[in-house]
Amino acid sequence: MISRLLVILLLFCSGFSVAAEEIKTKTSPEVMSAGSMVQVLGGLLLVVALIFVISWLMRRVSGITVGHGGKLKVLAGIPLGPRDRLVLVKVGDKQILLGASPGRINTLHVFDEPVIEDSDEPASDFAQKLQEIVKRGGAS
DSSP states (O other): OHHHHHHHHHHHHHHHHHHHHHHHHOSSOOOOOHHHHHHHHHHHHHHHHHHHHHHHHHHHHTTOOOSSTTOEEEEEEEEOSSSOEEEEEEETTEEEEEEEETTEEEEEEEESSOSSOOOSSOOOHHHHHHHHHHHHHHHO
16 A cells, blocks of 8 residues: 555656756746737736625625525624624514524524514614614705
8 A cells, every 4th residue: 555655656657757857957938918918908907896796796696595494584783792692582472582602602592472573674873873864864
């Protein structure tokens, strides 16, 4: 087993040495032409654009519920520290308050009646404050 690995390693390394020897024997090094520079830059731009498109798609798709038909939903969350959070989760008809830490999730309380009304697009505090400012600005 070890002898086979050594043979494979030697063949692999010898391939590199042959390739290195071929590079050394070339008399005139080829300079990158303008066409190859354009091709390299085009490929680079394509990869960067692909990264941005995939990240945009991931943000758009992350709101879609798949597999559970919307029966499980995170309604709210509050950070308690750099690693700990309180999370309010809707499971069926019940709302559950969870304490989440790295490596551990504890059920703190199960609410029989909803604490927060469930909506498709929950407005953040910033959105609510902005709406209040806009309403006050239009009234004065």
